[in-house]
Amino acid sequence: MSPESLLLIPLFPLLGAIVCGALGPRLGRQNVGTIASGMVLGAFALSVAAFVAVWNGAEPAVAGNWFTVGAFHVGAGLVVDRLTAVMLLVVTGVGFLIHVYSTGYMADDPSPGRFFAYLNLFVAAMLVLVLADNLVLLFVGWEGVGLCSYLLIGFWYEDEKNAQAGKKAFIANRVGDFGFTLAVFALFALFGTAQFGQLRAAAAGLDPSALLHQGAFAGWTLGGALTLVCLLFALGVTGKSAQIPLYVWLPDAMAGPTPVSALIHAATMVTAGVYLVSRLSFLFALSPVAMLVLALIGGGTAAFAAIIAFAQNDLKKVLAYSTISQLGYMVMATGVGAFWAAIFHLVTHACFKALLFLGAGSVIHGLHGEQDMRKMGGLRKRLPQTAAAFGVATVAITGVLPLSGFFSKDAILGLALSSSNRLFPWSPVLLYAVGTAAALGTAFYMWRAFALTFGGAPRSEAAEHGHEAPISMTLVTWILALASIAALVLGLPLEGGAPIERFLEPVFAQAMHALPALVPARETGVPWALYGVALLVAWAGLAGAWLLYVGPGQAAPAKLAASAPWAYSLVANKFYVDEIYDLLVVRPLFGGARVVWRLIDAGLIDGVLVRGTGWFVRVFSQVVLRPLQDGDAQRYATAMALGAVAMLWLLLR
């Protein structure tokens, strides 16, 4: 492929967005979906071509200038390396499937043009994000996907709740982006560039203990400055990839149409943070502090979100917390230097989590909008195909059989156990334990969701009359089910490393070279013991869920909740984090704004200073000046005479 055709990859969906957005109502429902899907298919075809080129050893790239002022050069170049090639296939591949699914799912929506315009725009922005050859252009995609997420979460804007959720997502991401932009400025100050190739070259062989004597970081060590940069990026990661403390927007984001949840809030956009860290692995590897922070945030989020998922009754909410938890695994992987495992899990998660969401979408579609699992049950009979595909994905994510998710999750846990960080020697054991506990939780809440939705008997009118999804939707779920199984090939523990590990090796070589101080070389061979533990944990979760929600223990969950009501409501209410943020941030901000407005703007500045000046002039003139001019001619004459004398004295003195 010619490098220039890289430009077409994001341009295809962008064109689709413009056409669908501008001509939507005139094109007709069917055509809009076809055009939008076709554009993504075109991008997919080009992505395959780019992947083949990369496979053959090339690195297609186009250079470009966006703006140059003084010493700042901000490029607009695109480049495909092995990491980008993988991301391209995920984004366009899963993206295309979800577009096709949407033509069925949104068949009755009044504004398909707007929907597909946003969806295409999202794909375009996501492609810019993964193709950009510098951080500023990456940021264009980064904020662009955030915008589309905002628009699509609030797609059904007439419900104020949806609009609110969209805004929350945008603002939480803005907080993260604040860190991102500051990190970019710091990199400009340190290296004078934001282009990956130049940064990579500049970071090679750096001595973190070197002292900086000039510029904004005068007096810092290089390592200290890089740690600051990486921590600022990490803030951006917690926003985009929904980690503690900024994860709160993702559960609410489920207000959007379900295909959107599958594409944006599971498969692609939320993994952008993981992509960013992997892209900058050569910088993060130089900062043990940032690596440790990422690992702890990731591990903590994986477990925390899994616990919350226990007590959710909304099917999509369970999947949302599951996504947060799985993203936690990926972030943890980057934090222990297991970059390839993070990307591997990103790929497998994109398949099985998209499948879970699309399956949930088929259920919701078939039940005319019902999302509460307590009102489902027995759907394996009404929606057999969806149940089977959903089952495959559940097997993949929980790892009861060694499908793709089993290998990707286990790669992360294994590498976490064999990692080391000189700042915190206990981190490998801790991370492995937390990750394994989260895996147990995952197995439990996912099988619980599966059991409540598809097992047992129907528990509502809607569930009794549910209907299977149309072929455009079931076909897509089957393709994703196949992908969820087939992706296991990428992670087989072959001699010399898993296939995807070897494929991505050049991307992370520099980071791994810088890491030995941090992470010892990985033990080779098949980690049978870890596999055994993983299988045991997965089956334990499955058994627990079966026991409590299908088998003999069905009364137990209610009893358990009743025996410790405070604990249950704490978990069911998501640890009240939303309420705490509302109390600590939102209310003080808006309330404080009104107080400051009244007190300082209207009170002090306008009331006291501005009006005070006016009042002073008026009073002064009334009290002092007016009495002087009362029309008494004799006094005027006296004053004139005195004045004349005074002037004469001054002049003749």
Place this chain on the structure above:
Amino acid sequence: MTDFPILTLLVFLPLLGAVLVGLLPREEQGQQRALGLGFMLATLGVACWAAAAFDGRAGAPEFQLQTTVPWVKGLGLSYHVGIDGFALVLVLLTAVLGPLVVLSAFSAVKERVKEFVIALLVLQTAMLGAFLALDLVLFYVFWELMLVPMYLLIGIWGSERRLYAAVKFFVYTMAGSLLMLIAILYVYFAVAGPGGHTFDYLEILKAAPKLPRATQVWLFSAFAISFAIKVPMVPLHTWLPDAHTEAPAAGSVILAGVLLKMGGFGFLRYAFPLFPRGAFELRTTLAVLAVVGILYGALMCLAQRDMKRLVAYSSVSHLGFVMLGLSAFTVEGLSGGVYQMLNHGVSTGALFVLVGILYERRHTRALADYGGLARVVPGLAAAWLLVTLASIGLPGTNGFVGEFLILAGSWTSRLANAPVIASVAAAGVILGAVYMLWMYQRVFFGKVRHRENERLADLSGREWAVLAPLAALIVVMGVWPQPWLDWIQPSAERLVQRMGDARAAEVGLAPISEPVFAPAPPRAAPAPGAAPGHPFPQIPPNILRQLMRRHH
């Protein structure tokens, strides 16, 4: 035709239009509007002519297309106009907004149409004159001339509390102007060119920077206060919310679009280059006030119930960014600041047009009176969304380029604690999203709560014609900013050079124009030796080594 006085034609063409509109019969409102629009368009044409005649290459003379006519010889007073990069882009902004403002008011203003059009045309002349004047008294005359039509626009065609707002606007600005006048007179007597005392800008520019530091601090302060009121900078901003709220939509567009830019322009043209030593003394104060303005203005937005007042406070916040960029004294910061002036003119101008369109239909500015409009007026909602995104600086819109350059330029500047200042300012970007999206949600999302809103008309063809150029500028200036930046940058470089020279002459320090890092490689030219098709053709700069070098 190089000797043709393009700039003089540019300045006085609107005034000629005003005279001709004055001659039209009172009842011919259509003709008055059409003639006004025609003259505004002709002015835009002349501005484009000036831009085409302007030589933006490095090494070109600083002030071009100059015309000098002695005015009062004995006083060293002359009619002297000329244009540099800063003035050029602001003149273009003014010229673009002119016809749009007239067009936007076609249906909103139905009374005293003739006077209204005349006021707008006179204002146009005054603003263009102030940008182009190269004589301090000439500048002052145009500066004061701007006040009168704006005062009338607010006072006659404004809403309920228009008189209060108009008087407040007038007195605030006048107070600042008087300080500036005194400073101008002081400079006149303190400085002498080859031909004796003079008001000529270029002569004063040579001599004034050599004034003693203490004097410069006072002169800089006098100019700075006058300009800071116009910007406006906190705490001198309280005239703005009132003026914006009460002014007719067209007045708000001009006020936000151009008049506020006068403040920033004043710093660039007068306060900084004439009194560099004073500027260095007070730049930290200026930068801190700018950052306070960013956050304070954003915070005030969260407290508003009135959409025009909200947009007015958002201007305070955005102009804070502009002032931060200007006070960074780096090429990037200055260029970004000027670029952000243009952006603010385009996007906040568009925002006031949009608010005006709503007001014309519903006659209320209260946010609570709206809600759910996205279904009723999808066209308006789409346009508003684009402008909102520009206002919050989404990459791909013009606002991002400006904000990025300002923050990056101030981060790497030599301001005391520059990274801290820039980081605090960057937090304003978060708040910007909060209040703009909050407003958008309250107006367009949710259900229609008021029955009157059910039958609102979507944008008319004329309204699309007003908004389309602004929308196009938002996108084009976001995607392809280089042409404007190429105009701005040589002027910014000159100013930084000038400031640096003054600094060096004073304390023997290294001039601040010394690059903090290595100069950028030439654009679009692959470095020699780079393999063709290699993804990163440029050689990585060797900046770190420079940063690790100890001071000599």
